[in-house]
Amino acid sequence: MDCPVCDEPLQEVEYEGVKLDHCEKCDGFWLDAGEIQKVNAIHEKTFSEEQIAKAVDLLEKKAIVGKSGETRRIKCPKCGKECKVTSTSGVSVDKCPDGEGMWLDKGEIEKLQIMAEERSRIYTDEEKQEFREGADSLSIFRHFSVFMHKVLKRD
Numbered sequence: 001m002d003c004p005v006c007d008e009p010l011q012e013v014e015y016e017g018v019k020l021d022h023c024e025k026c027d028g029f030w031l032d033a034g035e036i037q038k039v040n041a042i043h044e045k046t047f048s049e050e051q052i053a054k055a056v057d058l059l060e061k062k063a064i065v066g067k068s069g070e071t072r073r074i075k076c077p078k079c080g081k082e083c084k085v086t087s088t089s090g091v092s093v094d095k096c097p098d099g100e101g102m103w104l105d106k107g108e109i110e111k112l113q114i115m116a117e118e119r120s121r122i123y124t125d126e127e128k129q130e131f132r133e134g135a136d137s138l139s140i141f142r143h144f145s146v147f148m149h150k151v152l153k154r155d
């Protein structure tokens with residue numbers, strides 16, 4: 001499988017115990033459907049308050065200016081079909097139209113993890129239940145607005 005951004009062959013790497021396809025050139029990751037939940041379920045990494053604040057800041061900026069190179073078209077490395085830029089609550093990812101997976105640019109996987117960890121810390125039981133019921137490959141983004149609201153409100 002080749003990188004959808006720079007056409008270099010993707011290398012299989014272990015990220016927190018989950019095998020993912022990684023591009024050494026652009027530092028992006030291809031995640032097959034379901035792999036994001038595996039990564040988020042493991043939580044080996046812990047993030048500092050500073051990293052969390054930085055991730056939130058980056059995501060906010062991105063929500064305003066859009067993904068860098070917004071006009072690019074990425075082809076799914078599995079089926080070759082054009083990926084759809086799926087935007088949920090202001091966060092964009094390139095997702096296979098057949099649901100085979102998604103492409104994450106450099107640093108985005110860490111941001112997703114930070115969000116998942118924050119969510120497990122600050123969400124109420126009711127919200128967690130709601131999240132579990134709606135779990136799919138993009139559910140990480142679904143509660144983004146709730147997450148942002150809580151983080152920004154925090155002292």
Ligand SMILES: [Zn+2]
Pocket residue numbers: 003004005006007008023024025026027028
């Ligand atoms: Zn690449």
Ligand SMILES: [Zn+2]
Pocket residue numbers: 076077078079080081096097098099100101
């Ligand atoms: Zn595909």
